[in-house]
Amino acid sequence: MSENAPGTQPLNQHFNEPLNQPRALRLGVAGPVGTGKSSILATLCRALAGELSMAVVTNDIYTDEDARFLRSAGVLPTERIRAVETGACPHTAIRDDVSANLDAVEDLEEAYGPLDLVLIESGGDNLTATFSPALADAQLFCIDVAGGGDVARKGGPGITGADLLVINKTDLAPHVEVDVAAMVADAEAARDGLRVLALSKHDAASVAELADWVRALLVRHRSGTHVPTDPGPMAPHSHGPGPGPGDGEGHSHP
Numbered sequence: 001m002s003e004n005a006p007g008t009q010p011l012n013q014h015f016n017e018p019l020n021q022p023r024a025l026r027l028g029v030a031g032p033v034g035t036g037k038s039s040i041l042a043t044l045c046r047a048l049a050g051e052l053s054m055a056v057v058t059n060d061i062y063t064d065e066d067a068r069f070l071r072s073a074g075v076l077p078t079e080r081i082r083a084v085e086t087g088a089c090p091h092t093a094i095r096d097d098v099s100a101n102l103d104a105v106e107d108l109e110e111a112y113g114p115l116d117l118v119l120i121e122s123g124g125d126n127l128t129a130t131f132s133p134a135l136a137d138a139q140l141f142c143i144d145v146a147g148g149g150d151v152a153r154k155g156g157p158g159i160t161g162a163d164l165l166v167i168n169k170t171d172l173a174p175h176v177e178v179d180v181a182a183m184v185a186d187a188e189a190a191r192d193g194l195r196v197l198a199l200s201k202h203d204a205a206s207v208a209e210l211a212d213w214v215r216a217l218l219v220r221h222r223s224g225t226h227v228p229t230d231p232g233p234m235a236p237h238s239h240g241p242g243p244g245p246g247d248g249e250g251h252s253h254p
């Protein structure tokens with residue numbers, strides 16, 4: 001009789017996962033257009049790729065622009081950076097039908113696994129776009145000082161409920177007349193104890209804090225004490241007809 005009679009194998013063997021080797025932590029990065037999501041991915045790859053096995057999935061509406069930016073930045077081997085083209089609705093691909101993103105993540109895990117960390121960048125969207133917990137174990141929502149000091153007060157599920165809220169580009173604050181401390185205080189008041197991080201890619205101390213936050217999250221993921229939470233659904237809205245592929249005749253998200 002074989003050592004493992006049918007039905008007696010440890011459950012994980014059915015899924016080809018070594019025991020005690022949880023799959024990679026999947027960290028989603030969302031936020032409005034241009035707030036610095038790709039830069040955060042580049043920063044995290046530079047800070048962590050020496051100690052963690054990493055891969056990246058980007059989402060763009062029409063192109064693979066973000067993937068090309070990250071490949072040319074040389075922050076990871078190029079084949080570990082995959083692009084998903086989302087069509088007109090970036091939020092759909094991270095929330096309503098996550099299959100294209102899940103396929104990309106699983107392909108990367110199969111090709112280069114075991115991985116420690118997969119970063120998924122959402123296409124730039126509005127303040128209410130968040131990841132489904134079916135795709136991301138945890139999510140970072142990114143706003144920036146250039147969008148105005150009142151953005152944190154505008155709320156939305158990413159600002160109030162993401163695992164980490166980044167207030168980015170703090171080096172620009174004097175140029176756009178924003179008080180970073182007040183913006184952080186507004187955000188903290190909206191987040192019921194959840195972490196807020198003031199970040200600039202030019203401020204090494206803030207980059208180190210971001211990397212430490214990811215390391216601590218990974219420890220909780222591996223020990224099974226991190227519970228993925230859903231920041232909440234998008235606000236109801238509709239898209240008008242558009243000229244691009246995927247724009248179609250327009251549609252609504254109730």
Ligand SMILES: Nc1nc2c(ncn2[C@@H]2O[C@H](COP(=O)(O)OP(=O)(O)OP(=O)(O)O)[C@@H](O)[C@H]2O)c(=O)[nH]1
Nearest residue numbers: 032033034035036037038039124169172200201202
């Ligand atoms: N001054 C400053 N500029 C930054 C910082 N982070 C990002 N940027 C700049 O902001 C611009 C947009 O950054 P990206 O990282 O491409 O932003 P994104 O959110 O990925 O943009 P989309 O994917 O198009 O939504 C670029 O010109 C970056 O160089 C920062 O900390 N400080």
Ligand SMILES: [Mg+2]
Nearest residue numbers: 037038066121
């Ligand atoms: Mg980007």
